[in-house]
Amino acid sequence: MNAELIKDTLGKVLEHLNLPFEKIEVSEGDGFTRVDIVSNVASKIIGWHGETLNSVQHLLKALIRSVEKLEKSPFLVLDVDGYRRTQETRVCEAAARKADFVRRTGNRVALPPMSPYFRRVVHLYVSRDPKLQDLTTISTGEGDYRQIVLCLKEGGAGDGELSPVLADDADLKDALKSDSLENLDV
Numbered sequence: 001m002n003a004e005l006i007k008d009t010l011g012k013v014l015e016h017l018n019l020p021f022e023k024i025e026v027s028e029g030d031g032f033t034r035v036d037i038v039s040n041v042a043s044k045i046i047g048w049h050g051e052t053l054n055s056v057q058h059l060l061k062a063l064i065r066s067v068e069k070l071e072k073s074p075f076l077v078l079d080v081d082g083y084r085r086t087q088e089t090r091v092c093e094a095a096a097r098k099a100d101f102v103r104r105t106g107n108r109v110a111l112p113p114m115s116p117y118f119r120r121v122v123h124l125y126v127s128r129d130p131k132l133q134d135l136t137t138i139s140t141g142e143g144d145y146r147q148i149v150l151c152l153k154e155g156g157a158g159d160g161e162l163s164p165v166l167a168d169d170a171d172l173k174d175a176l177k178s179d180s181l182e183n184l185d186v
Helices: 003-016 042-046 048-068 083-105 116-128 170-179
Strands: 023-029 032-038 076-080 135-140 147-152
Touching (some): 003 023, 048 083, 083 135, 083 147
Antiparallel strands (some): 135 147
């Protein structure tokens, strides 16, 4: 991905939207391009639950696709002062907590519904973390209700329809309450 084009295009968009920034950094990793914005007014760029950040990200993808004449939008993740990285960490920590429950009970458990980006983060986290190699992830549901189900590899995934998330266990209820993943933004 052309880092200078991304910096120049994003810089112009932010200026037109009167969203001040100090610098833009572009890096590649895990099949996507991460674009980090450094700003004294990060909350203004983030907006309500990331709505402004998501809109700017969408606009940047469309502009890059048009200028580069790409068949589909590039996989860009826009971040401001570590906001997205914090969310990614929260999602991975929630998966790790659920992993303990799955191991103790042998039951599958689902994370709250989340966007394709955060589901991808969880799939990669579980598949790459050496401490989680006894587990696997499955995406289930449709649309806004699509979620990750975490289960043991040996006989946990099954081929049939998944049973509902277990909610009668007190430990699980506490874990679900403590996840607070309802405001994920990508």
